[in-house]
Each structure stands twice: as C-alpha cells, then as structure tokens.
Amino acid sequence: MSVSCVIAIAGASGSGKSLFTQTLIQEALGDGLDVRTLCEDHYYRDQSHLSMAQRQQTNYDHPQAFEHELLEQHLHQLKAGESIDYPQYCFNTHTRKPKTHAVEPAQIILVEGIMLLASPELLPLFDIKVFMDTPPDICLIRRIKRDMQERGRSLDSITEQYEATVKPMYHQFVEPSRFKADVVVTQGGENRIALDILKSHIQQLLNQ
Numbered sequence: 001m002s003v004s005c006v007i008a009i010a011g012a013s014g015s016g017k018s019l020f021t022q023t024l025i026q027e028a029l030g031d032g033l034d035v036r037t038l039c040e041d042h043y044y045r046d047q048s049h050l051s052m053a054q055r056q057q058t059n060y061d062h063p064q065a066f067e068h069e070l071l072e073q074h075l076h077q078l079k080a081g082e083s084i085d086y087p088q089y090c091f092n093t094h095t096r097k098p099k100t101h102a103v104e105p106a107q108i109i110l111v112e113g114i115m116l117l118a119s120p121e122l123l124p125l126f127d128i129k130v131f132m133d134t135p136p137d138i139c140l141i142r143r144i145k146r147d148m149q150e151r152g153r154s155l156d157s158i159t160e161q162y163e164a165t166v167k168p169m170y171h172q173f174v175e176p177s178r179f180k181a182d183v184v185v186t187q188g189g190e191n192r193i194a195l196d197i198l199k200s201h202i203q204q205l206l207n208q
C-alpha cells in the first residue's frame with residue numbers, strides 16, 4: 001500500500017494537536033480508511049549522554065532539538081510504500097527507548113508536532129498543513145495539567161521551563177509557522193467543522 005496523503009498538524013504545546021489528531025484518526029478509521037499517525041515528539045534527540053541536571057536544562061522548543069532528518073527520511077520511506085522503524089521517546093528520562101515500533105505505510109499518514117511547519121525541509125512532504133491556533137494562556141493551563149498528570153513534572157519545573165524556553169521559542173518559531181498552514185483551526189481539538197472540512201478534503205485527495 002503506498003501513501004496517498006500526508007497531513008501535518010502543528011501548533012503550540014497544549015494547543016490540542018493530539019486530541020484533534022486522535023479524533024481525526026478515529027473518524028477516518030470509522031469511514032474504513034487506512035490511517036497511521038506519527039508524533040514529532042518521538043523524534044526528539046536522545047539526551048542519554050547528558051546528566052539529568054543537564055537534560056532538564058535542554059531547550060526542547062528549538063527546531064534543532066528534533067532529529068528532523070530522520071522524520072524526513074521516514075516520510076519519504078512511507079510515501080515510497082516502505083515500513084519504518086519508528087523511534088520511541090521517554091519524556092521522564094529525556095531519552096530514546098531502545099526499542100522502535102514498526103510502522104507500515106497507509107492511505108493516510110497524520111503527523112503531529114510543534115515544529116512541523118517551522119522546518120522548511122519538511123514542508124514539501126505534507127499534502128495538507130494544519131495549524132492549531134489556541135491562545136497561549138489556554139495552552140499553558142492545559143500543559144500544566146497534562147505535564148503534572150502524565151509527564152511526571154512539578155508546577156515549579158513547568159513554569160520555569162515555560163518562561164525560559166517554551167514561551168520565547170513559541171514566539172520565535174511556532175507562532176510564525178502559522179502562516180505556512182493551509183488550514184488554521186481555532187477552539188482546540190474539538191472543532192467539529194474543521195474536522196469535517198479536513199475529512200472531506202482527504203476524501204477528495206484519495207479519489208484523485
């Protein structure tokens with residue numbers, strides 16, 4: 001099976017990318033489509049050569065924090081009908097897990113991540129580029145809740161990281177990348193009309 005459509009879902013941390021992507025996947029699967037998802041987070045560079053204190057100081061909100069050359073290679077492979085060894089990243093240790101997951105090519109590949117539209121080398125690989133446009137204060141509230149519940153973080157570490165890197169890098173890289181998008185989605189991961197518009201456009205691309 002060769003890939004017919006690669007969709008990028010970008011936007012700030014906490015903007016609703018994962019929820020929007022999961023909803024789109026569930027609905028596309030329900031429509032009988034063959035879908036896979038890739039998360040840019042799994043392409044974070046491994047930090048195992050650093051001490052834990054150094055890992056905690058790393059700027060994870062700069063495009064260079066990601067191994068985008070590997071993501072680019074994987075998207076080329078999937079488009080060519082080849083399976084990939086999808087890396088697995090651990091947020092608690094800031095390291096790549098030893099095991100990869102095999103991902104097979106599919107009709108639709110959804111890729112979600114903060115820097116997807118801020119990396120010129122990736123842009124030509126996307127058939128549809130989506131940007132989740134959610135106000136920064138809402139993103140921060142969601143991030144605090146999620147990082148405390150799911151990523152083993154304290155409130156102090158979240159707010160320190162937010163001021164040191166997340167906020168300035170958002171303004172330098174993420175927010176300007178909005179202008180690369182084909183579709184800008186407001187109201188987070190539950191925007192029904194945006195989901196329906198995308199599903200309809202995906203069907204058109206698959207029928208071409």
Ligand SMILES: Nc1ncnc2c1ncn2[C@@H]1O[C@H](COP(=O)(O)OP(=O)(O)O)[C@@H](O)[C@H]1O
Nearest residue numbers: 012013014015016017018019142187188189190
């Ligand atoms: N429209 C929404 N209304 C309420 N909560 C939302 C909405 N969109 C996302 N969330 C919640 O906000 C948190 C962060 O969303 P998530 O999709 O993980 O963001 P991202 O992947 O962009 O970091 C999650 O707990 C998610 O369930």
Ligand SMILES: O=c1ccn([C@@H]2O[C@H](COP(=O)(O)O)[C@@H](O)[C@H]2O)c(=O)[nH]1
Nearest residue numbers: 012013014041044060061091094114166
């Ligand atoms: O080791 C790490 C790697 C990343 N982060 C933060 O994660 C977000 C991106 O993930 P989302 O799922 O889009 O929220 C990014 O803003 C990094 O600051 C981290 O804290 N530690």
